[in-house]
Amino acid sequence: MTVREAVYALLREFQLTTVFGNPGSTELPMFRDFPADFRYALGLHEAVAVAMADGYAQARHQAALVNLHSAVGVGNAMGSIFTAFRNQTPLVITAGQQARSMLPYEPFLYSDQAAQLPKPYIKWSIEPARAEDVPAAIARAYYVAMQAPRGPAFVSIPADDWDRNCAPLSARRPSTIVAGDPAMLRDAAAALSRARSPVFVVGASVARDQAWDETLTLAEQHQAPVWVSPLSARNSFPEDHRLFAGFLPADRAAIVARLNGSDFILVLGAPVFTNHVEGVGPHVPAGAALVQLTDDPAAAAWCPVGTSIVTNLKLGVAALLSQSKVAGNAAATNRAPPTIPPRPPPIAAPALDDKTAPGDSLVMNRIAALRPAHSIVVEEAPSSRTAMHDYLPFVERDTFYTCASGGLGHGLPAAVGVALARPDRRVIALLGDGSAMYAIQGLWSAAALGTAVTFIIINNRSYGALDEFARQFGIASPPGTALGGLDFCALAASQGVPAVSVTECAGLDAALKKAFSAATPMLVEVCIK
Numbered sequence: 001m002t003v004r005e006a007v008y009a010l011l012r013e014f015q016l017t018t019v020f021g022n023p024g025s026t027e028l029p030m031f032r033d034f035p036a037d038f039r040y041a042l043g044l045h046e047a048v049a050v051a052m053a054d055g056y057a058q059a060r061h062q063a064a065l066v067n068l069h070s071a072v073g074v075g076n077a078m079g080s081i082f083t084a085f086r087n088q089t090p091l092v093i094t095a096g097q098q099a100r101s102m103l104p105y106e107p108f109l110y111s112d113q114a115a116q117l118p119k120p121y122i123k124w125s126i127e128p129a130r131a132e133d134v135p136a137a138i139a140r141a142y143y144v145a146m147q148a149p150r151g152p153a154f155v156s157i158p159a160d161d162w163d164r165n166c167a168p169l170s171a172r173r174p175s176t177i178v179a180g181d182p183a184m185l186r187d188a189a190a191a192l193s194r195a196r197s198p199v200f201v202v203g204a205s206v207a208r209d210q211a212w213d214e215t216l217t218l219a220e221q222h223q224a225p226v227w228v229s230p231l232s233a234r235n236s237f238p239e240d241h242r243l244f245a246g247f248l249p250a251d252r253a254a255i256v257a258r259l260n261g262s263d264f265i266l267v268l269g270a271p272v273f274t275n276h277v278e279g280v281g282p283h284v285p286a287g288a289a290l291v292q293l294t295d296d297p298a299a300a301a302w303c304p305v306g307t308s309i310v311t312n313l314k315l316g317v318a319a320l321l322s323q324s325k326v327a328g329n330a331a332a333t334n335r336a337p338p339t340i341p342p343r344p345p346p347i348a349a350p351a352l353d354d355k356t357a358p359g360d361s362l363v364m365n366r367i368a369a370l371r372p373a374h375s376i377v378v379e380e381a382p383s384s385r386t387a388m389h390d391y392l393p394f395v396e397r398d399t400f401y402t403c404a405s406g407g408l409g410h411g412l413p414a415a416v417g418v419a420l421a422r423p424d425r426r427v428i429a430l431l432g433d434g435s436a437m438y439a440i441q442g443l444w445s446a447a448a449l450g451t452a453v454t455f456i457i458i459n460n461r462s463y464g465a466l467d468e469f470a471r472q473f474g475i476a477s478p479p480g481t482a483l484g485g486l487d488f489c490a491l492a493a494s495q496g497v498p499a500v501s502v503t504e505c506a507g508l509d510a511a512l513k514k515a516f517s518a519a520t521p522m523l524v525e526v527c528i529k
């Protein structure tokens with residue numbers, strides 16, 4: 001059989017039948033006789049294609065396939081590849097390369113050191129030594145991508161390889177998860193049982209490893225307040241639960257202040273901790289012990305304090321659940337009631353004649369009130385994140401996604417990928433005006449692929465988060481960054497996405513209701529005060 005036939009048979013076995021990508025001449029031989037059971041999801045920029053695949057993979061808990069144009073395409077995709085690496089999203093990324101016979105003569109568009117180009121933000125990469133090794137390279141890329149911690153893997157494929165002959169290759173089942181050291185988990189369970197005032201800090205790997213139920217039961221069993229780790233990219237605990245304590249800031253001293261009073265900190269599926277501003281002093285309150293369960297050996301290695309157990313979160317938390325004791329345990333039964341910080345004050349629905357511009361808290365509040373049941377939010381609205389945390393709680397598993405890297409341009413296309421994976425759900429992309437412009441071409445894919453994503457742009461006509469940071473550095477405002485003059489309705493309409501602009505509180509509910517019930521993608525720009 002040909003390499004092409006072998007690869008498509010293998011991809012079918014891996015259920016990688018959607019190809020996200022942006023093609024060029026060096027990839028065309030891959031798509032000769034494109035099988036009818038495969039679908040091509042075009043991104044009008046490689047960063048869009050990779051981010052769509054990222055959302056699709058995360059929402060399916062399965063790898064996704066991306067095909068990029070040789071050097072230039074991989075270069076364009078690099079920001080999204082970095083984000084997929086930080087998101088621990090399993091991606092099999094292939095890229096075209098010029099024909100092997102041309103490579104000594106530096107042909108047009110070829111990729112010199114193709115396998116090096118996406119490093120270091122790739123788990124494994126290769127340009128196979130021979131055409132007949134391509135199927136095995138793709139299989140290995142798939143297994144590597146799926147092994148914990150998951151992430152992208154890369155195969156560069158010369159254009160003439162597809163028509164060469166090779167042997168067929170069947171999928172195998174290498175293990176993809178790691179179970180924690182039983183003795184360490186036993187000790188951690190005993191320490192949790194002895195704790196006077198345990199608190200939990202949960203992160204994205206609880207969601208990635210589908211440990212929602214186990215984490216909830218363990219928190220209830222121990223009456224432990226549950227914080228979300230700083231800048232967590234997924235929701236891992238019901239944010240309306242009586243034990244839900246809030247979101248830790250990405251700031252060392254502020255984290256210590258929030259966790260103060262606890263003698264035992266159990267970190268589940270998160271690094272300890274992700275900081276965004278410089279800090280000094282201890283990482284945890286004085287006298288508090290810390291145990292981290294993580295699927296990422298690197299996060300276990302750089303953890304500054306305590307004990308780290310490398311484990312799949314579902315298995316690890318289940319072990320703690322079965323081995324930690326509450327009944328008949330004096331320490332556990334004498335625990336003081338958990339201290340939960342007060343919730344933010346409620347906001348009233350806007351009056352129908354309110355001509356003032358809404359604030360971002362009101363926008364979040366109205367989305368929370370009007371969003372369809374079980375809807376999913378993909379967020380990239382940096383300075384509105386606190387408002388979202390305060391007024392748009394995520395209470396069901398797998399209903400919130402943002403990027404773990406801080407790289408803008410992910411949210412808009414990732415929402416399209418999530419919608420492709422979950423056609424049964426309403427997907428809402430919550431975007432800043434600045435953020436939306438990094439990958440605005442994703443609107444075209446949302447329409448072309450027949451998704452019904454609701455894009456909500458919180459337009460503050462600025463890089464608001466940068467303005468806030470500038471003040472922290474003692475800079476009045478960053479030069480040249482006043483946005484404005486962007487016509488989001490025109491940008492959307494030109495790509496086949498109907499849009500409406502809201503400038504007054506009075507019109508907000510009607511616009512959101514219309515978008516949430518639309519059968520096509522729709523964009524709502526909300527100009528906030």
Ligand SMILES: Cc1ncc(C[n+]2csc(CCOP(=O)(O)OP(=O)(O)O)c2C)c(N)n1
Pocket residue numbers: 079380381382383384406407408409431432433434435436438460462463464465466
């Ligand atoms: C790819 C990339 N470039 C630049 C930045 C730096 N950055 C962080 S927040 C921000 C402003 C985002 O503006 P907007 O989406 O309008 O949200 P706002 O901060 O106004 O809420 C910028 C430019 C980044 N995080 N990622």
